[in-house]
Amino acid sequence: MIRFDTIVSLRQHLNTLRQHHTIGLIPTMGALHEGHITLIEKAKQENDVVVSSIFVNPVQFNNADDLARYPRTLEEDCQKLEAVGCDIVFTPSVHEMYPEPVALRLNFGELETIMEGAFRPGHFNGVGIVVAKLFNIIQPDRAYFGQKDLQQVAVIRRLIRDLSFPVELVRCPTIRETDGLAMSSRNRNxxxxxxxxxxxxxxxxxxxxxxxxxxxxxxxxxxxxxxxxxxxxxxxxxxxxxxxxxxxxxxxxxxxxxxxxxxxxxxxxxxxxxxxxxx
Structure with missing residues (x-):
């Protein structure tokens, strides 16, 4: 597995692969669990090259305490990705992804007014921005998201449709603990x-x-x-x-x-x- 911290180095590497290989992307914020691993495994079945990103995206948090509490286990995460056969991991810093404050604002219509949109104002703007950046940087053929974040899946589907990204969205089933609890990075807290x-x-x-x-x-x-x-x-x-x-x-x-x-x-x-x- 190859690890990249900068956009330029990742793009240069992928440019040599893209002509003859399909690319699958699994965006994550780290603190990986078995649910993430199943996404990697699914992507490996359907693509020549699998890329996972690990980036705790500050733009999608509307609560500073929530951002501070979000678990960060980067080295452990990289070990898990390598063990499951991920080819590339992208681990940018906040400054690398956002060298300047983000001025762009995305609005996902009625998805902003219900459920997560109603209780986390600005959240999907941040999700849309970071995923759009990853799509632009990596240019994957397919992107994999878990059903547990069902509204996020709907937001990404609209992002792909409205901005004409040539990316196939793959929704994967929620992975649960033996007692039924949905696996989540936040469960660590x-x-x-x-x-x-x-x-x-x-x-x-x-x-x-x-x-x-x-x-x-x-x-x-x-x-x-x-x-x-x-x-x-x-x-x-x-x-x-x-x-x-x-x-x-x-x-x-x-x-x-x-x-x-x-x-x-x-x-x-x-x-x-x-x-x-x-x-």
Whole structure:
């Protein structure tokens, strides 16, 4: 595996490969877990060269404390990437990616007004900017993102469409711990007690899916999930929504198989957790 810290050196290396090799990109912010590894493995199956980036992107954080708490395990991450067969890792500094303050602003329409967009103003602007920069720098054929960040997937899909990036977006299933908790870099910040309680997110999603399957309306189901978390005082539910899994528009009824998504976000202690189920 080759590690690059600068845009110029990475571009020069990829220019020698691009003519005869397909390139798969997995953008990450580090603190890698098995979910990231499955993205690398999927990319290796479908591309000649696999590139992963590790960059904690300050532009997508609207909370300075959240940025400061985000786990940083760069050397351990590089070892994991090399072990799984990643070809190239891009580990730029903040100054390398943003030598000057970013003046550009991206607006993703209605995606900015619901769920993550409503509770994290400016977040998707930052996501869009860094992903657009990575697409421009690396020029991948395919880019791999996990379903756990379902709204982010929708944002990247719109970025690719509206800016005509020649990139295929590949959405990969959420990888879970044995008890159902979605793997996340933020899980490292949970205390042992909080980690035991965190399973409640998956339990709430499973309950919601069962209720919808039994014929409950989305509004009735959302009320049940809200009551579920009201009984768990360690949690502060931020939102629960039932949406179209592709467009993220609010769903008034259960859609065709694979098109309905239950999405939620909740605070547990100092950690903000998100999860979803598509069914």
């Amino acid at each position: 949970l205390t042992s007690s909080e980690r035991e309680q965190a399973i409640s997110l998956f339990q709430a999603l499973t309950m919601a899916r069962e209720l919808l399957t039994e014929g409950y309306t989305p509004e009735q189901t959302k009320a049940a999930v809200t009551g579920f978390f009201n009984d768990r005082v360690s949690f502060r539910l931020e939102y629960v929504e039932i949406v179209n899994a592709d467009t993220l528009q609010i769903a008034g009824e259960v859609l065709a198989p694979g098109q309905t998504a239950i999405c939620l976000a909740a605070h547990l202690g100092k950690v903000r957790l998100i999860d979803n189920l598509v069914f």
